[in-house]
Amino acid sequence: MSPEEKIDGESPAEEPAEQPAPRRKPRVRKRAAAKQESAKGSAGDTPEVAQEEAEQQPSAEAEEQPSAEAEEQPSAEAEEKPRRARSRGAKAAPKAPEREPSEGAKPSSGRQRGAPAEAPKPAPGSRRGRAPRRRLVRARARYVRTSARKARLVSGHLRGKSVQDARAILAFTPREVARDWSKLLESAVANAESNHELLEADLIVRDAYADEGPTIKRFRPRAMGRATGIRKRTSHLTITLTPKP
DSSP states (O other): OOHHHHHHHSOOOOOOOOOOOOOOOOOOOHHHHHHHHHHHTOSSOOHHHHHHHHHHHHHHHHHHHHHHHHHHHHHHHHHHHHHHHHHHHHHSOOOOOOOOOOSSSOOOOSOOSSSOOOOOOOOTTSBTTBOOOOOOEEEEEEEESSOHHHHHHHHTTTTTOBHHHHHHHHHTOOSTHHHHHHHHHHHHHHHHHHHSOOOGGGEEEEEEEEEEOOOEEEEEEOGGGOEEEEEEOOEEEEEEEEEOO
16 A cells, blocks of 8 residues: 555544633732732742842832931921021120210200100180181172173272272262162171171272173064174172271
8 A cells, every 4th residue: 555545544633622721810919919928927938029028128118218308307497497596696786885975965855856846836816826717798799781891890999998988989980880889889788787797997898700690682673684683691790898907
C-alpha cells in the first residue's frame, strides 16, 4: 500500500478540545490586600507583602511631615510678635522734659490756643447784637388808571422827604397822577397813627414806587372800515413810611 492510501485509510486523530480561559480575578488594590492579610493574622508574610509595606511607609511619613510643619509655623509667628513689640518699645524716643517758665517770662493769659474765643456780649436793648429795626408803615393803591411810567416821574421826588415836604411837592406837581399819590400818602399817615401809634411829624417817606398792572384793551373804528386797538394801562402804587432815625 502506498503511503497515501495508508494515510487515507487511517482515521484522523481527534484534536483536543479547546479549554475555556480561566476567569481573571478582579484586581484588588495593594493596600486593601495588605489589610486583609494582616487581619487574618497570618504568621509568615510573603515577600510581595513585605515589599508593599515598605512602599507605604515613606508615603505615610511624607504626609505627616507637611502637617507637622504647618503646626510649627503659627507657633513661631506667635513668638515673633511679642519680640517685635518689645523692640519697637525700646526704639521709641523718650519724651522731652517740660520746660519750667523763667522768672523774666510774662505770665500767659488764661485763654489757651485750642480754647474757642468768647462770643461778644450783645448790646442792651438789641436782639442778637443787632441794632433794633425801625417800624415800617406801608400803604398800597392797586389798579390805578395811569401808566407806571407816568407814576414813576412823580414818585422819584418823594423818596427821603418828610410827610410835610411830600405834601407840598404833590400839591404843586402839574400831573394828574399827583392826586393819586397824595391820597395814598394820607392813607399811609393814618395807618401809622392808628395802628402803630406814631406821630406824623416823626415820619419820613422811605420808599415810593409804581408797578405795572393789567392792561385793558379797547378798539376804535378807523377809515376804510378798519379797527385800531387802544391799550389802557394800569399800575399799582406803594408808599412806605418809617420814623426818623
